[in-house]
Amino acid sequence: MKTGFGGGAWLNEPSRWSIDGDQLTVTTENETDFWRETYYGFVHDNGHAYLLPADDGFTAMLRVRANYTANFDQAGMMLHLDDRHWLKCGVELTDGDRFLSVVVTNGRSDWSVCQPFRELGDYRLRMTVKDGSVLIHASRDGANWSMLRVAAFAAAPSYRVGPMTCSPSRAGLEVVFSDFSIGPASTEPLHAEV
Structure with a gap:
């Protein structure tokens, strides 16, 4: 079991970030996002992700705390293979409400949202990756978990995984990530x- 953020590397490093013990604090740059083509037609690949290596057959866990105030503010976890194969999951503010969100990109992005619980300023994610599949859960307390998605994903011997945040309509979303493990x-x- 690996814990903490040692050995990670940035995909689009922000100008303001710090690691203090097991806590990573990140402030987003202006108009950052991850998205590929579907419906909107654009490709955005400038969001912030702090990624660590993981071999196929792992479960990663992460606590996320943020105050989402602008449309499409988002923070959570990313699974990354390359710029055409990645997955992001977490909370996203859309149309004035917070949702648990999953975007799976296998060449093109898709997007699903749900609200198994409403208190989304402080929550946890659990992602299990094995044999070309990803299983994602979220929890308010780290004890009771709600399934968000089972998704097909490009099979590979290794991936990169870690915290992710974006703010497509502004700069300055501050996110605190902690309790990270693989x-x-x-x-x-x-x-x-039953």
Whole structure:
């Protein structure tokens, strides 16, 4: 099990960021985002992601704290293979409300949103990657988890994973990431027995 942010590298390093113990604080640059083509027609690849290496067959966990105030403010976790194969998940402010959001990009991006709980200023993400699939959960407390997405993703022997944040309509979203870990893929069943 790897914990903390040691050994990471930036994809689009912001001018303001710091690591203090197990806490990474990031302030976004102006008009940053990750998106590829679908519906909107544009390609944006200038969001901020602090990524660490991980071999296939892992579960990554992360705590995220932010105050989302501008449309499309977002923060969470990214899985990255290359500029055409990546996934971002977390909270995004859209149309005046906060949603848990997942964007899967396999050549082109898609976008799904849900609200299994409403208190989204401080939450946790869990991402399990193995054999060309990604399973994403979110939690308010780190004990009770809601499934956000099961997605197909490009199979590879290794990936990069870590915190991600963007602010497409402004600069200055401050995000505090903590409790980051990468360990063996979770063996918990996808569905609880009834």
